[in-house]
Amino acid sequence: MQSPITEESNDLSTTIDDVDTIEIVNILQNCDKEIFSGWKKYKSDSIFSPNIIQTISNLSKVISDIVSSDEKICIVISGCGTSGRISFLVSRFFQDRINRDNLKIRYIIAGGDLALFTPQEAPEDDPKKGKNCLLKATEGFNKVIFIGVTCGLSAPFVAGQLDYCLNNTDKFIPVLIGFNPINLARNSKIEDWDKTFLNVAERMAEYSQNGLAFVVNPIVGPEPITGSSRMKSGTATIILLYTILATALNENNINRETLIEKALKEAEKANALAYTQKSPIAKGINICGEALNREGRICYVGKELVGFMGLMDASECVPTFGADIYDIFGYVKNGYKFLNNVEGDLSFKADISLEYFIQFVAPKLTAYDVIVFLTPDKITVNSLNGCPAKKILITFSKDDLDINLLEFSVVINLPIGNFDNANSWTMQLVIKAVCNALSTGAHIMKGKVYKNRMIDVRVSNNKLFFRSLNLIKTFGKCNDEMAKECLLKAIYEVNSLNQEILSLPISSHIEKATAMGKVVPTAIIICLTNCSSEEAKSMLQETPMIRHAIRLLCNKR
Ligand code: S6P
Numbered sequence: 001m002q003s004p005i006t007e008e009s010n011d012l013s014t015t016i017d018d019v020d021t022i023e024i025v026n027i028l029q030n031c032d033k034e035i036f037s038g039w040k041k042y043k044s045d046s047i048f049s050p051n052i053i054q055t056i057s058n059l060s061k062v063i064s065d066i067v068s069s070d071e072k073i074c075i076v077i078s079g080c081g082t083s084g085r086i087s088f089l090v091s092r093f094f095q096d097r098i099n100r101d102n103l104k105i106r107y108i109i110a111g112g113d114l115a116l117f118t119p120q121e122a123p124e125d126d127p128k129k130g131k132n133c134l135l136k137a138t139e140g141f142n143k144v145i146f147i148g149v150t151c152g153l154s155a156p157f158v159a160g161q162l163d164y165c166l167n168n169t170d171k172f173i174p175v176l177i178g179f180n181p182i183n184l185a186r187n188s189k190i191e192d193w194d195k196t197f198l199n200v201a202e203r204m205a206e207y208s209q210n211g212l213a214f215v216v217n218p219i220v221g222p223e224p225i226t227g228s229s230r231m232k233s234g235t236a237t238i239i240l241l242y243t244i245l246a247t248a249l250n251e252n253n254i255n256r257e258t259l260i261e262k263a264l265k266e267a268e269k270a271n272a273l274a275y276t277q278k279s280p281i282a283k284g285i286n287i288c289g290e291a292l293n294r295e296g297r298i299c300y301v302g303k304e305l306v307g308f309m310g311l312m313d314a315s316e317c318v319p320t321f322g323a324d325i326y327d328i329f330g331y332v333k334n335g336y337k338f339l340n341n342v343e344g345d346l347s348f349k350a351d352i353s354l355e356y357f358i359q360f361v362a363p364k365l366t367a368y369d370v371i372v373f374l375t376p377d378k379i380t381v382n383s384l385n386g387c388p389a390k391k392i393l394i395t396f397s398k399d400d401l402d403i404n405l406l407e408f409s410v411v412i413n414l415p416i417g418n419f420d421n422a423n424s425w426t427m428q429l430v431i432k433a434v435c436n437a438l439s440t441g442a443h444i445m446k447g448k449v450y451k452n453r454m455i456d457v458r459v460s461n462n463k464l465f466f467r468s469l470n471l472i473k474t475f476g477k478c479n480d481e482m483a484k485e486c487l488l489k490a491i492y493e494v495n496s497l498n499q500e501i502l503s504l505p506i507s508s509h510i511e512k513a514t515a516m517g518k519v520v521p522t523a524i525i526i527c528l529t530n531c532s533s534e535e536a537k538s539m540l541q542e543t544p545m546i547r548h549a550i551r552l553l554c555n556k557r
Pocket of ligand 1: 079080081082083124149150151152153154155227228229230231316319320463
């Protein structure tokens with residue numbers, strides 16, 4: 001059975017754990033290029049393909065017609081994890097830019113607003129919660145355009161929402177954004193629900209024949225770190241959402257397809273712009289990697305939505321690399337006031353403001369830590385003068401900044417000279433590519449990647465449970481049954497599995513595993529050596545670089 005493209009290993013990145021940091025950046029760039037050029041036999045389904053441009057154009061026209069009526073309209077963008085964060089990002093961007101009283105643009109993120117910057121992976125598995133959030137967000141509107149983002153065509157939370165929309169097409173127009181062909185949508189059982197994602201996706205495709213629904217699913221190729229949809233799929237999501245909404249809400253009477261193509265080309269240019277600075281990015285990866293290896297922290301600081309890109313990048317490292325939440329964290333100027341998020345000020349749970357960072361976090365930083373400045377202003381830079389942490393500056397305007405550049409270990413200066421949309425959404429793409437490179441590269445240096453796999457993935461939802469099984473199968477060189485046995489032994493820290501454990505639903509295994517570290521590496525070692533879970537753990541303690549421990553054992557077999 002073919003695996004979804006978003007879960008395949010990318011041929012271009014199989015050595016990413018074994019090359020120097022410049023080569024890491026080269027690999028990331030080559031993988032990113034596939035977003036625009038398409039991938040293997042799916043080239044005709046690339047983001048630039050006529051059928052995708054046509055679908056975007058049709059959708060944009062439908063949205064444009066609806067929003068120009070007098071009815072109360074809501075556009076809701078929804079997703080889990082990175083897809084939810086991007087839903088927020090895009091809705092927040094348009095919040096300041098629409099001037100129609102009858103139109104609201106809202107976001108939904110599984111797990112609520114805390115998930116905007118901390119990992120909340122489990123709510124992804126709940127279709128009923130998805131539906132309830134949708135009902136709450138759309139109460140009182142006559143017409144709703146619902147855009148559900150799930151890169152892998154897999155999230156039950158989004159499935160529940162799309163399914164509800166399909167049953168209520170008088171009010172809802174459902175749109176599905178993702179990066180697999182429909183037939184590769186997830187077909188596993190969803191607990192306490194009677195459908196799979198594939199069932200919903202097929203129905204979406206059927207309804208799209210009559211214009212009652214839309215499916216926008218270009219193929220962008222596998223991720224550089226297998227399954228890490230925060231990377232290419234996240235970038236492609238940003239591109240699609242902005243292109244759809246910017247063209248739909250554009251009041252000039254310009255040819256729609258021309259506008260769409262122009263937006264896509266600008267996005268391609270923005271992505272390429274990030275990689276014009278390979279050498280400073282590689283240097284930045286070295287600094288961040290060293291910090292993580294010495295138990296230091298990486299702190300992103302910035303303002304506005306570019307600052308939010310730091311929060312987003314940081315939070316994704318927890319499920320992807322098994323990072324601790326404060327290993328890498330982001331702060332944005334004016335915190336929640338700037339975010340203007342639905343749940344309001346959550347600083348009693350986590351303070352994410354730059355002001356808090358300057359006052360309470362920075363004074364405790366040492367030379368082992370790193371501050372990454374995302375297009376900062378002079379005041380921010382100056383207020384952190386003298387802080388012993390290493391500093392990386394990412395800027396579009398080094399020369400206008402009028403600061404002492406000697407304060408910085410690295411300056412990543414991105415020349416935006418000939419951009420139509422400078423400081424607009426395309427600039428978010430540039431920053432995203434650089435942040436993704438820094439955090440991915442640093443975790444590779446920390447040994448959290450083996451070949452191009454995230455071997456320390458946190459087992460925190462159903463998709464990740466099955467991804468973990470695949471990892472154990474691949475590196476433990478075993479069958480499905482054995483992989484599951486080893487995973488459960490690692491989760492329950494036992495040497496044999498009793499009936500009670502075996503009869504528990506997958507959601508219970510996930511609940512137990514979510515708070516635990518190094519579950520997958522432990523399971524791989526159990527599988528490779530037939531040792532006890534305790535022995536596997538002590539082996540990992542002796543060789544903390546997980547990649548080395550696994551490589552050593554794999555080579556022995
Ligand atoms: C991926 C990230 C995850 C995903 C989330 C939603 O790098 O760690 O949080 O965004 O699982 O995935 P999907 O396929 O529904 O967009």
